[in-house]
Amino acid sequence: MTTADGIRPTLHEALDASGLVLEDVVVTPAGRRRVVKVLVDRALDGPDTVTEPSPPLTLDEVADATRLVSDALDASAEMGEQPYTLEVSSPGVGRPLTEPRHFRRNVGRLVSARHEGQDVTGRVTSASGTEVTLAVAATRSTPARTVTLPYAGLERAAVQVEFARPDESKDS
Structure with missing residues (x-):
């Protein structure tokens, strides 16, 4: 199992109560470190059919998600001892719509x-x-x-x- 696949359940659990969903996680080597890129988005509750625009994530929500993800990764053994840089953001406009x-x-x-x-x-x-x-x-x-x-x-x-x-x- 790759590191991204290994940490995915930990991140799902960390974000579960926050009103955010994990869109993607990618782990890439960067010299002696790794870069962990985590994409989160707002969970859409309510009716099955949506007809009104939903607001984008705020910087505060991304900061809260960063703390949740960081704490979960620090408490988990999945990342091992090798240092890593964490980047948490929302999906960009160029991301394909697949779901x-x-x-x-x-x-x-x-x-x-x-x-x-x-x-x-x-x-x-x-x-x-x-x-x-x-x-x-x-x-x-x-x-x-x-x-x-x-x-x-x-x-x-x-x-x-x-x-x-x-x-x-x-x-x-």
């Missing part, structure tokens, strides 16, 4: 996806445990439309970086 919870977490964001061989880009309007709904903007050849994609047919998906998001609250 239903990833889509639920990104309601309101622009997503590019490949579904059963077809590329589609749209804003996530809702996401459930089985499918995601995208609002696709009009183009010269197609009118604006809503597309519902079952996760079973998704080949890949990622959040698109937007430098000028549309104004969501236009008050007249």
Whole structure:
């Protein structure tokens, strides 16, 4: 078992009561040390279908997660005696969307996806445990439309970086 696989249960247990979930853990050698990169995200409780954007993690929440992870690793024998550097963060925008919870977490964001061989880009309007709904903007050849994609047919998906998001609250 690799070190990342070995510490994963310890990290799950440490984060369990914090309202955060472990997204990924990677351990890489760096000279005489190792770098332990831990990705955490907010657990989404509530309805199966999400239609409202969820807030990103705050710096305080990441700091709390860092303390929990650090204490758990220090108390565990999994890391051994070799020194390590711990990096805890939330998943970045370039991270692929591979689980239903990833889509639920990104309601309101622009997503590019490949579904059963077809590329589609749209804003996530809702996401459930089985499918995601995208609002696709009009183009010269197609009118604006809503597309519902079952996760079973998704080949890949990622959040698109937007430098000028549309104004969501236009008050007249």
